[in-house]
Amino acid sequence: MAHLRTQIREAVAGALTGLTTTATRVFQSRVYPLAVTDLPGLLIATESEESALIEMSAPMLMERRLRLQVVALAKGTADVDDTLDQICKEVEVALAMPCAALNGLAKSIELTSTEIDFDGASDQPTGRAALRFEVLYFTEQNAPDVAQ
Amino acid sequence: MAFTEDLAPFFSVSDFAVVGTWKGTTSVSGIHDDDYVTPFGEVEANAAMFTCDAADVVAMAQGDAFAVGGVSYVVAGVAREHGVARLKLRRT
Numbered sequence: 001m002a003h004l005r006t007q008i009r010e011a012v013a014g015a016l017t018g019l020t021t022t023a024t025r026v027f028q029s030r031v032y033p034l035a036v037t038d039l040p041g042l043l044i045a046t047e048s049e050e051s052a053l054i055e056m057s058a059p060m061l062m063e064r065r066l067r068l069q070v071v072a073l074a075k076g077t078a079d080v081d082d083t084l085d086q087i088c089k090e091v092e093v094a095l096a097m098p099c100a101a102l103n104g105l106a107k108s109i110e111l112t113s114t115e116i117d118f119d120g121a122s123d124q125p126t127g128r129a130a131l132r133f134e135v136l137y138f139t140e141q142n143a144p145d146v147a148q
Numbered sequence: 149m150a151f152t153e154d155l156a157p158f159f160s161v162s163d164f165a166v167v168g169t170w171k172g173t174t175s176v177s178g179i180h181d182d183d184y185v186t187p188f189g190e191v192e193a194n195a196a197m198f199t200c201d202a203a204d205v206v207a208m209a210q211g212d213a214f215a216v217g218g219v220s221y222v223v224a225g226v227a228r229e230h231g232v233a234r235l236k237l238r239r240t
Contacts, residue, residue, distance in 0.1 A: 043190065
């Protein structure tokens with residue numbers, strides 16, 4: 001099986017696919033810019049993770065706190081801020097605990113911050129909302145693909 | 149002796165200039181750029197600009213309608229410098 005981090009990212013992508021505003025325009029760890037036809041859309045990336053041993057006898061249990069980012073992108077002539085807020089609402093509801101998609105993978109997922117920004121350099125206003133989540137999950141040290 | 153620049157050759161439609169339409173009625177010749185830009189590094193987009201003789205758009209203001217290349221825009225900004233105006237265009 002894949003690393004649990006991969007499973008969690010895939011599960012989040014699944015939970016966010018089909019939302020009213022962003023539909024199937026959901027992309028994981030994408031490094032190239034979205035086309036206009038991909039908007040409004042979501043980018044999902046696992047940014048970093050803190051981990052610590054919480055049992056000293058083998059197999060050692062690890063507590064892992066994964067920082068997962070969901071970026072909402074929208075573009076338009078008006079009300080880009082409203083569109084971003086609507087997307088945020090849909091994402092927050094979809095990932096609220098108990099999150100069925102993460103059942104059996106993670107203990108919790110928590111929204112820790114939202115940063116909103118706008119850009120007027122292009123021919124239509126573009127907006128970005130970055131939602132940062134912390135996902136708590138446990139694995140044994142020698143089995144990072146199996147949730148505990 | 150003061151030097152007066154003749155900008156007409158820079159905005160000649162015989163060369164690289166095209167004709168835009170200001171407020172649906174006034175023709176303005178200038179250089180139309182539609183550069184590729186990537187807001188936030190995450191979205192593909194274009195940044196439309198129109199560079200022309202400032203004397204041709206003295207009364208132009210933000211919000212004015214402007215059309216060029218078959219695309220309708222709104223003037224989002226007017227930068228005037230050394231007799232040249234650079235219009236930042238927002239697609240409608």
